[in-house]
Every structure is written in structure tokens, then in C-alpha cells.
Amino acid sequence: MKKHRITLVGSSCLLLVFTILILDVLAMSAYLNAVSDQRMSQRYAASISAYYAADAKASELYQQIVKKAQALPAACGLLQDQGIECQADDESLTYYIDIDASRLLKAQVKMELTDKRIIGWQVIVKDEELDQDYPLWQGEN
């Protein structure tokens, strides 16, 4: 009686190919994850730079124009001449510096006797839909 021997031709090769493919998929996934992390940290750095650039500009304008002006409406006029959005009355002045496409730096200055005092230095969102107050629970029933 003739015996038929079953041999798995190329099975080791297939196993190896499969293992290498899995290894390559994992490596590619690690690489894509690292690239995504890099993009995110670059975006974070750009956002921080944009905020501090606006902060620098707002400080510079405060020191050079607002602080030196006799009255706040006059300072507002000078700021508007430089293309800065500004609102002022005798007691307070508010001016806005663009941070990026979606954010503004809002600086508020108050006149106290003859001295000026910064009372607000905050980032606001340009888009009103994003800036709305959400009806969050305030801790009271």
C-alpha cells in the first residue's frame, strides 16, 4: 500500500510573511501616531506664539499710547488711527487685538483720578456661537 505524505509546502514562508506584515502595520501605526503628535504640538506652539504676540502688541500699545495719553477717548482715537478696534468713554477704554482667526485679546483700562489701571486682559472667542454660555448646572436646584 502506498502512503501519501502530506507536506505543508511554503507554510513557514507564509507565517513569516504574515508576521512581517503585522510588524510593518504596527510600525506604520506608530509612525502615523508620532506624526499626528508632532502636528498637534506644532499647532499648540503656534497658538501660544499667537497669544503672546498679541499680548506683546497690546502691552506695547498700552505703554506707548494709552499710558501717555491725557484722556482715554484721545488714546482710543490714536489706537483707531493704527487700525485697532477700540471703544472708550471718560472712565474706561477697551481695545481688541487679533490673536488668530478665532480669538481676540480684549484689554480693558480704567481711569482712576489721573492714573490708569488695567482691569481686564482676556481672550475672547470671535464666533458668537462658540462664545455662548452653556446652560450648565450651577450647583443649585
Added chain:
Amino acid sequence: MRKFLREHLQLMELLICILFFMAGSLMAVSLFLRASQIEKQSQELQSAVNAAQQQAELLRISDTLTEPHLYYDASWQSCYADNAVYRLDISSKREHVLSLTVYRLIHDEAELIYSMETGGRL
């Protein structure tokens, strides 16, 4: 003749397997190395941004300018210039505006990582 052919085919299969293994492993190793390098750069950038931001906030509340050069070791802890891996330079190019720049120190050269401008004390 048939046996010779079979052995020849097995040898070919083995050779193809080895070549595929080499190519696949080379690709995987190079991708892992590149990923690790990119990850290191991202962490470095984030730490540089954090260090610069921390100094910018300190400069906002302090009356006097601190040291013009601040040195950090590999784990971003303050250290002396001799052991430094990173350096943060604080300079004032324009009046009322401070410039903060973070460099990686490699031998005698300084490679720029991050730079930003901020307003000084109001």
C-alpha cells in the same frame, strides 16, 4: 531529477523568505526609529513652549529682568551652563517687548527649537 528540482524549489523559497524578512524588518525598524525621533522632537517642542511660557508669565509679574540666559538639563530642570542641554535666551529687541528663544545646545552650536515675543511688565 525530480528530487533535485524539489530541493532547488525549497532553496528558492527559503531565499525569498529571507529577502522578504530583511526588507520587511528594515522597513519596520526604520519606521520605528523615525517615529521615535519625531516623538522626541514633539516632546522637546512642547517642553520648550512650556519653559518659554513659564518665563513669560514670570516676567509679567516681576519688576526686573531675570538672567538673560537660563539653562536646562535634559529633563528640563534648571541647571548650570556646564551641564546644560537647552538654553532660553531673554532679550529685548523693541521697547516694552521681550523676545524668548529656546535653543538646543549641541557641542558649541545652538539649534533653535522655539521662539516667541511677549509684553513685559505693565
